Amino acid sequence: MPDPLTPYGNKPMVTPIVNAVNYHYGSFEVLRKITDGEIDGYTYHRDDNPTVRVVEKQIAAMEKAEDCIICTSGMAACTLVYFTFLKAGDHLILFHDIYGAHYKVSLALERFGVEVTWINANDADRIEEHIRPETSMIFCETPSNPLCKIIDIRALASVAGRHSVRLVVDNTFATPYHQHPLDLGADLVVHSATKALGGHNDLMAGAIAGNKDDYDKLWFSRQAFGMTLDAYSASLLERGLKTFPLRAERMAENAQAIAGFLAKHPKIENLRYPGWTDDQGHAVAASQMSNGFGGMMAFDVGGTIEDARKFIAKLKRVYHAVSLGSTESLICIPYLTTMLYMPPERRATFGVRENTVRLSVGIEPEKVLIDDLADALQW
Ligand SMILES: Cc1ncc(COP(=O)(O)O)c(C=O)c1O
Numbered sequence: 001m002p003d004p005l006t007p008y009g010n011k012p013m014v015t016p017i018v019n020a021v022n023y024h025y026g027s028f029e030v031l032r033k034i035t036d037g038e039i040d041g042y043t044y045h046r047d048d049n050p051t052v053r054v055v056e057k058q059i060a061a062m063e064k065a066e067d068c069i070i071c072t073s074g075m076a077a078c079t080l081v082y083f084t085f086l087k088a089g090d091h092l093i094l095f096h097d098i099y100g101a102h103y104k105v106s107l108a109l110e111r112f113g114v115e116v117t118w119i120n121a122n123d124a125d126r127i128e129e130h131i132r133p134e135t136s137m138i139f140c141e142t143p144s145n146p147l148c149k150i151i152d153i154r155a156l157a158s159v160a161g162r163h164s165v166r167l168v169v170d171n172t173f174a175t176p177y178h179q180h181p182l183d184l185g186a187d188l189v190v191h192s193a194t195k196a197l198g199g200h201n202d203l204m205a206g207a208i209a210g211n212k213d214d215y216d217k218l219w220f221s222r223q224a225f226g227m228t229l230d231a232y233s234a235s236l237l238e239r240g241l242k243t244f245p246l247r248a249e250r251m252a253e254n255a256q257a258i259a260g261f262l263a264k265h266p267k268i269e270n271l272r273y274p275g276w277t278d279d280q281g282h283a284v285a286a287s288q289m290s291n292g293f294g295g296m297m298a299f300d301v302g303g304t305i306e307d308a309r310k311f312i313a314k315l316k317r318v319y320h321a322v323s324l325g326s327t328e329s330l331i332c333i334p335y336l337t338t339m340l341y342m343p344p345e346r347r348a349t350f351g352v353r354e355n356t357v358r359l360s361v362g363i364e365p366e367k368v369l370i371d372d373l374a375d376a377l378q379w
Contacts, residue, residue, distance in 0.1 A: 014235070014238065014239070015050075015051050015054045015055075015234075015235065015238055016050075016051065017051055017231045017232055017234075017235045018042075018049060018050045018051050018231050019231050019232070020042075020045065021044065021045045022043065022044050022045070023041075023042045023043055023044075025043075031043075040053075045228060045231075046223050046226055046228050047223045047228070048219075048223075048228070049228060049229075049230075049231050049234065050231075051231040051234040051235055051238075052070050052228065052229050052231060052234040054234075054238065055070060055234045055237050055238050055241070056068040056069065056070050056207075058238065058241055059176075059191070059193070059197070059207045059209060059241070060209055062176040062241075062244075063171070063176050063180065063181075063182060063189050063209035064180050064182055064183060065182055065189065065209035065210055065211070066210070066211045066212045066215065067209070067210070067211075067212055067215035068207055068208065068209040068210075068215070069207070069208045069215060069218045069219060069222055070193065070205055070206065070207050070228075070229050070234065070237075071205070071206045071207075071208075071222055071227035071228065071229055072204065072205065072206065072227050072228070072229055072230075073192070073194060073204045073205065073206050074099075074172065074190070074191065074192025074193065074194055074195070074204075074205075074206040075099075075101050075105070075192075075206065076206050076227045077190045077191065077192070077206025077207060077208050078101075078102065078105065078139075078170070078190055078206070079105055080206075080208065080218060080221055080222055080225065080227055081139075081168055081188060081190060081208060081218070082105060082109055082114075082137075082139075083221060083225070084217050084218050084220075084221040085136070085137060085166060085214075085217070086109065086114050086136060086137060087113075087114075088112060088113030088114065089113060089114075089134060090114050090115070090134055090135075090136040090137070091114070091115045091116075091117065091132055091134040091135040091136065092106075092109065092114055092115070092116050092117070092135075092136070092137050092138075092139065093116075093117050093118075093119060093127065093130055093131070093135060093137070093138045093139070093165075094106060094116055094117070094118050094119075094139050094140075095118070095119060095120070095121050095124070095139070095140050095141065095144065095151070096118050096119070096120050096121070096346065096349050096350040097120065097121040097141065097144035097145070097147060097149045097350050098139065098140065098141045098144060098145065098170065099141065099145045099170070099172075099192075099338065100145075100334075100338035100339050100340075100341065100342060101338075102139070103341070103342055103346070104341065106118075115134070117130050118346075118349075120349060120350055121140070121142075121144055121149040121150075121151055121350070122149070124140070124151045124152065124155070124156060125152070125155065127156065127159055128159050128163075131159070131163050131165060135163065135165050136165060136166060137165060137166045137167075137168060138156065138160050138165055138166070138167050138168070139168045139170070140156065140167075140168075140169055140170070141169070141170040141172070141173060142169065142173075142174065142179075142288075143173040143174060143274050143281070143285070143293075143294065143296060144173070145172070145173060145296075145338070145358075146298050146334040146338065146339075146352060146356070146358040147272050147298050147350065147351055147352060147356070148173065148272040148273060148274055148279075148281070148296055148297060148298055149272070149281060149350075150274055150279075150280075150281025150282075150284045150285045151284075152284045152287075152288070153167075153169060153179075153181050153184040153185060153186060153288055154184050154185055154287075154288065156185075157184060157185025157186055158185065160185075160187075161185065166187045166188070167185070167186045167187050167188075168186065168187065168188045168189075168190060169181035169186040169188070169189055169190070170189075170190050170191070170192075171189045171190070171191055172190075172191050172192045172195050172196070172324075172325070173294055173296045173324075174289060174294055175196045175197070175244075175248050175294060175325070177196075177244065177245055177248035177249070177252075177291055177294075178248070178252065178289045178290060178291055178292060178293065178294050179288060179289045179290075182209065182210070184288055187210060187211075187214070188208055188209070188210040188214060189208070189209045189210065190206065190207065190208050190209075191206060191207040191208075191209075192205075192206055193205035193206055193207045193237055194206075194323065195323065195324050195325030195326070196244065196247065196248060196251070196295070196324075196325030196326075197237065197240055197241060197244060197325075198236065198237050198240040198325075199240040199243070199244060199247050199325060199326055199327060200236075200240060200326060200327055201323065201326045201327075201328070202236055203233040203236040203237055203240070204233065205229050205233055205234070205237050247327065247363050248291075248294075248295075249291065249292070250363040251294065251295030251325075251361050251362065251363060252275070252291065252292030252293060252294055252295060253292065253366070254295065254361045254362070254363070254364070254366050254369060255273065255275065255292075255293070255294065255295045255296070255297060255361040256273075256275045256292060256293065257366045257370065258297070258359070258361060258366075258369060258370060258373065259271060259273040259275060259276045259297055260276075261370050261373065261374070262297075262299055262373070263276055263278070265377060267301060267302050267307070267311075267377050268299050268300070268301065268377075269299070269300040270298075270299060270300045270351075270353075270356070271297065271298075271299045272297060272298040272299065273293065273296075273297035273298075274289065274293040274294070275292060275293030275294075295324075295325065295360060295361040295362070296324060296325075296358070296359070296360055296361070297358075297359050297361070298334075298356055298357065298358045298359070299356070299357060299359070300353055300355050300356050300357075301355050301357055301377075302355060303355065304354065304355055305333070305335065305336075305354035305355050307355055308333050308354070308355040308356070308357050309333070310379060311357070311376050311377060312331055312332075312333070312357065312376075314375065314376035314379075315331065315372055315373070315376045316372055316375075316376075317329065317364060317368055317369060317372040318330070318331050318359070318369065318372055318373070318376075319331070320332065322337050322338065323360070324358075324360035325360060326360070326362060327362050327363050328362045328364070329359065329360060329361050329362035329364060329369055330359075330360040330362070331357055331358065331359050331360070332357065332358055333354075333355075333356070333357055333358075334352050334356060334357075334358050335347070335352060335353070335354050335356065339352055
């Protein structure tokens with residue numbers, strides 16, 4: 001019987017969604033070749049899935065990596081990295097300025113005997129003071145969530161390399177449209193593919209890109225931990241990737257224009273956008289990012305949390321929601337969302353105030369967004 005998917009050799013324009021949990025083998029010889037790693041083949045969804053594999057290859061190419069592992073969310077990807085490469089007795093250096101859920105994961109790591117040191121992104125150039133013989137990993141975000149602080153990846157990679165410490169960079173805010181951490185010396189890149197790579201607020205996924213050896217280790221843990229993405233979400237992600245460069249270009253153009261508007265507005269303070277020339281991270285950002293500076297920014301509104309709330313409540317085209325990198329513009333108060341679970345003294349260490357808002361710029365027409373922000377700032 002001809003293959004129903006390609007009866008006359010015509011191929012589908014999109015990767016088919018393979019929902020199979022398991023695969024029946026052509027022969028024992030094929031089973032042996034698959035399990036010995038001689039051929040790429042599929043046996044069980046938790047091990048691998050063809051729809052997922054196609055998207056992994058696409059993201060690997062975008063990140064200029066040898067390979068890529070996709071899993072069920074951005075935090076699943078980060079957790080997979082920690083639990084694959086760290087062991088009891090190791091020392092991990094984290095930046096305060098990273099996505100809030102890392103704090104919760106760090107509590108689990110400490111229970112398993114990993115010692116964690118938190119440092120501020122502004123002190124990245126003094127990181128060597130914190131490195132010890134047991135230090136085995138540095139994990140950073142640049143631009144960071146939520147304050148868009150910039151870390152010099154080349155400088156960090158050179159320190160990490162001198163001490164044989166693995167450098168992991170979360171590239172979610174920058175996206176591979178603007179930044180290639182592996183080219184700059186990082187060992188692994190992670191993504192919340194839920195954000196700009198997917199881009200439509202309709203899927204959760206995470207990605208880790210790196211060399212073949214690390215891919216093999218991550219693959220081994222992913223299948224054991226059960227973090228493999230489902231084929232439907234992988235298909236949505238593949239669709240997102242088709243328009244990703246167009247969306248990323250538009251977001252960055254919109255964000256640059258919005259930053260120009262906000263920088264001059266009397267009710268706005270502490271604007272953080274790496275493309276704004278007065279931003280403290282601009283020079284480093286310009287040296288390691290290209291094609292613009294992404295769609296993420298943070299700024300303080302008025303003087304109190306009430307001012308920030310009032311501003312957000314008045315917005316009509318920018319949605320009050322968490323997450324980022326989507327077609328629609330999204331805004332939130334980190335103090336009330338991603339940083340809610342942090343002890344107040346930790347929040348205070350890295351500069352997020354009660355009236356700080358994080359804006360993820362979408363692909364709407366620039367004028368629509370600037371008019372909406374301008375109207376909402378009138379009181
Ligand atoms: C920079 C960054 N990394 C990782 C994550 C976690 O991603 P996910 O929500 O897909 O688990 C987020 C979520 O907002 C994020 O902003």
